[in-house]
Amino acid sequence: MAIQNDDSSNTIPYLFALAARLEGEGQYNNAKLARSAAEAISRRAAFNIKLPSGKSTLADELYKAIDVVSNFDVSSDLTDALKLGADAMVEGRLPLINESPHPYVCRTCGHVVLKEPSVNCPVCNVRPQTFKRFLPVYWLDALDPFNVLERLRQTPQDVAALMEGLTEEDMNQVPEDGGWNIRNAISHLRDAQGVMEFRINLMIDQDNPKLESKAVFEWAAREEDRPPTTEEIYKTYYDSRQKVLTKLESLPLRNWWRTGEHEEFGTLTIKQQASYFASHELTHFPQIESLINHFK
Numbered sequence: 001m002a003i004q005n006d007d008s009s010n011t012i013p014y015l016f017a018l019a020a021r022l023e024g025e026g027q028y029n030n031a032k033l034a035r036s037a038a039e040a041i042s043r044r045a046a047f048n049i050k051l052p053s054g055k056s057t058l059a060d061e062l063y064k065a066i067d068v069v070s071n072f073d074v075s076s077d078l079t080d081a082l083k084l085g086a087d088a089m090v091e092g093r094l095p096l097i098n099e100s101p102h103p104y105v106c107r108t109c110g111h112v113v114l115k116e117p118s119v120n121c122p123v124c125n126v127r128p129q130t131f132k133r134f135l136p137v138y139w140l141d142a143l144d145p146f147n148v149l150e151r152l153r154q155t156p157q158d159v160a161a162l163m164e165g166l167t168e169e170d171m172n173q174v175p176e177d178g179g180w181n182i183r184n185a186i187s188h189l190r191d192a193q194g195v196m197e198f199r200i201n202l203m204i205d206q207d208n209p210k211l212e213s214k215a216v217f218e219w220a221a222r223e224e225d226r227p228p229t230t231e232e233i234y235k236t237y238y239d240s241r242q243k244v245l246t247k248l249e250s251l252p253l254r255n256w257w258r259t260g261e262h263e264e265f266g267t268l269t270i271k272q273q274a275s276y277f278a279s280h281e282l283t284h285f286p287q288i289e290s291l292i293n294h295f296k
Ligand SMILES: [Zn+2]
Pocket: 106, 107, 108, 109, 110, 111, 121, 122, 123, 124, 125, 126
């Protein structure tokens, strides 16, 4: 097959096919480079597509995507789940794990199943362990326990360094786009930290407890029960973080795999929850930095 110069729709399958062939020859490093090229080209093409935002518009886009995916005949279970997910969006809620199980894609032939595979691929007969699992967000698997502890220790210090020298008035100044101010962003970190502390304690104390889905993002601008100053909000964030760190530092390694049942994400381990929150914080740094640079 001839490779097309700049048509990603042909180039990407070509690179995956090449990677599979290279793996067949034991050329794993070359296969890795081909797979990373396929991912990079896909993401670059996606980066340049300007989609609208807003939940109702995106639900419409999702219905259109279902038709597109249907054309490829990869799995009716997947398109059925997409339909349930789009319907949930229209109803103004998040699809839960029973409607939206984790997909597993056969690395050889692309067959999709919506539960952990226990039998060989019905299309190409590879073993169930060769399927690739798709989790709701990469944060869940981004960090191992050692990196989690390092991150959870470091981030509050980085936040404090950013806040240094700012007045309460600076913290409360609403940016031109009308979005979060610095106080809202610090409140959000504090709220997420509170959820993490609660969940980790629960998962240590109980066997496989139920974990409720929380719309933490929507709490940031709420002012009920908030301390008066941003400095004090930061202090409650910091104190809660130290308590979690003390717990996690003494947790035997095997207990990082204790689980809870999250109504949106399914079974989660302490390791995944801690990785999630440690990674989540980092994604807010560009926003906090751009707000703070305004004053420095
Ligand atoms: Zn297969």
